[in-house]
Structures are given as C-alpha cells and as structure tokens.
Amino acid sequence: MGITKSEMFTAEQNALAGIAKVLGNPARIAIIQYLFKTESCICGDLVTEIGLAQPTISQHLKELKNLGLIKGTIEGTSICYCIDQEKWDELAAIFGKFLDQKEQPKGKCC
Amino acid sequence: MGITKSEMFTAEQNALAGIAKVLGNPARIAIIQYLFKTESCICGDLVTEIGLAQPTISQHLKELKNLGLIKGTIEGTSICYCIDQEKWDELAAIFGKFLDQKEQPKGKCC
DNA sequence: TATATTAATCGTAATATTGCAATATATAGA
DNA sequence: TCTATATATTGCAATATTACGATTAATATA
Numbered sequence: 001m002g003i004t005k006s007e008m009f010t011a012e013q014n015a016l017a018g019i020a021k022v023l024g025n026p027a028r029i030a031i032i033q034y035l036f037k038t039e040s041c042i043c044g045d046l047v048t049e050i051g052l053a054q055p056t057i058s059q060h061l062k063e064l065k066n067l068g069l070i071k072g073t074i075e076g077t078s079i080c081y082c083i084d085q086e087k088w089d090e091l092a093a094i095f096g097k098f099l100d101q102k103e104q105p106k107g108k109c110c
Numbered sequence: 111m112g113i114t115k116s117e118m119f120t121a122e123q124n125a126l127a128g129i130a131k132v133l134g135n136p137a138r139i140a141i142i143q144y145l146f147k148t149e150s151c152i153c154g155d156l157v158t159e160i161g162l163a164q165p166t167i168s169q170h171l172k173e174l175k176n177l178g179l180i181k182g183t184i185e186g187t188s189i190c191y192c193i194d195q196e197k198w199d200e201l202a203a204i205f206g207k208f209l210d211q212k213e214q215p216k217g218k219c220c
Numbered sequence: 221t222a223t224a225t226t227a228a229t230c231g232t233a234a235t236a237t238t239g240c241a242a243t244a245t246a247t248a249g250a
Numbered sequence: 251t252c253t254a255t256a257t258a259t260t261g262c263a264a265t266a267t268t269a270c271g272a273t274t275a276a277t278a279t280a
Binding site: 005038109 | 116118139161181183192208209212219
C-alpha cells in the first residue's frame with residue numbers, strides 16, 4: 001500500500017529504517033557529501049552543484065533537516081546549510097552498530 | 111515523480127542510496143535482525159515472527175536477495191534463509207565509510 | 221518604497237512502494 | 251499419481267516519493 005505498518009515494529013527498527021530511508025536517495029547522498037567537503041554551504045550552490053530544480057533541493061534539505069542531519073543559518077538573503085556533526089555522529093553510531101552485526105553459527109543450513 | 115534521476119549521480123552515490131533504500135523499511139530491518147540472531151532461519155518462521163502476510167515477506171526477501179544481503183538454500187519443501195556475511199561486511203564497509211565522514215572546518219557559518 | 225535575490229511552499233503529474241488475496245510452482249511423502 | 255506443505259508470482263488498491271512550475275515570503279539594497 002505504500003504504507004508501512006510501523007506500529008508492529010520496535011522503536012529501534014523504525015528508527016533504523018527511518019534513518020536509512022532518508023539516506024536512500026542519491027540526491028540526498030550528494031547533498032550530504034557536498035556539505036561535508038565544501039568550504040561554503042550556501043543553499044543556492046547546491047542547486048547548481050546537484051543539478052536539480054530549486055524546489056526539489058529545498059524539499060530534500062527539509063527531509064535532512066527533519067532527521068536533524070543538517071542545520072541552516074540565515075546569511076543575509078541566503079541560507080547556509082551545514083552538517084550537524086553531533087547528530088550525524090549519533091545516527092552513525094546507531095546505524096554502525098546495526099551494520100556491525102555478526103552471524104550466529106548455525107548448525108544446519110547455508 | 112517517484113523517479114530518481116540516477117543518471118545524474120555518481121556510481122558511488124547511487125550505490126550508497128541503493129543500500130540505504132533497501133534498509134529503509136522496518137520489516138526488512140526486522141527480517142535482518144531475526145536472521146542474525148536466530149538459530150533456524152526457515153522462511154515460514156519469518157511470516158509468524160514478523161506478522162506480515164506470506165507474499166509480503168517473500169517480496170521483502172526478494173529485495174534483500176537482490177542486494178545480495180541474504181541467500182537461501184532449499185531444505186526439502188522449505189527454504190532456509192541466512193545472512194550472506196561476506197556481502198554484508200562488504201556493504202557495511204561501504205556504508206560505514208560514508209557514515210565516518212567528518213565536517214571540514216568552515217570559517218563563516220553554522 | 222520599489223526592486224532584486226534567495227529560499228520555502230503549494231499544487232500537480234508521474235512513478236514507486238507496500239501489502240494482500242488469489243494463484244502458481246515445487247517438493248515431500250502416502 | 252495424489253495430496254499436503256512451503257514459497258514465489260501475479261494483479262490490484264492504497265499510499266508515498268520525486269520532481270518541477272508557479273507562487274509566496276523574507277531580506278538586502280537602490
């Protein structure tokens with residue numbers, strides 16, 4: 001249905017899926033990479049850098065902001081977006097722990 | 111449009127987004143966690159464990175299989191699904207590297 | 221105040237995802 | 251072969267996502 005039955009999963013499972021979902025789009029990956037590497041982080045730069053329309057970039061920024069990964073400060077008529085390193089590290093730790101899982105030795109199969 | 115313009119992004123960006131997208135659903139997170147922790151990994155167990163219909167579970171398994179995260183071996187009339195630890199570690203390394211990014215010191219903002 | 225610049229929001233179209241019932245397929249055992 | 255069991259596939263409905271043009275809001279400057 002395009003709807004996920006979040007009420008039947010644990011908070012941790014929903015949190016992990018929520019993080020992954022926001023990261024599950026190449027435009028948002030590109031935005032994050034650009035914010036990490038560049039000196040300036042004016043929103044308008046992202047529009048030319050990524051190559052998507054301004055409302056589209058704005059929408060992606062909103063989703064990244066909702067998750068807390070980025071923060072924006074007003075710079076005159078522009079807005080400067082940056083990674084929120086503290087929040088990033090926090091989510092990276094949650095996700096990294098999930099990725100670090102090791103298989104239990106199983107007797108029979110695979 | 112529900113379509114992402116993947117041709118305008120790098121292979122790495124698409125790969126990262128592709129991994130995250132598959133992980134961006136709590137049912138698939140739950141399936142992965144169950145496969146990691148349990149002794150047995152019969153497909154039918156997942157249906158009762160997760161609480162979604164059998165075709166739905168089968169569909170999620172298919173997506174995990176497409177990404178290479180799991181593999182299934184036929185056990186009589188059942189199928190035994192397991193994590194492909196090697197592939198998991200590989201994807202975890204790719205994603206972990208992305209998560210490990212640190213902010214460049216910026217002069218002006220944020 | 222008027223204008224230019226920048227970013228957010230609205231409205232909409234196209235496509236994707238999620239989930240399930242019904243059905244198909246495949247294997248094991250009688 | 252016939253039946254039971256287990257999984258995959260198909261087809262569909264509901265909802266979500268992505269993208270963009272048009273518009274709005276807010277600020278800076280003339």
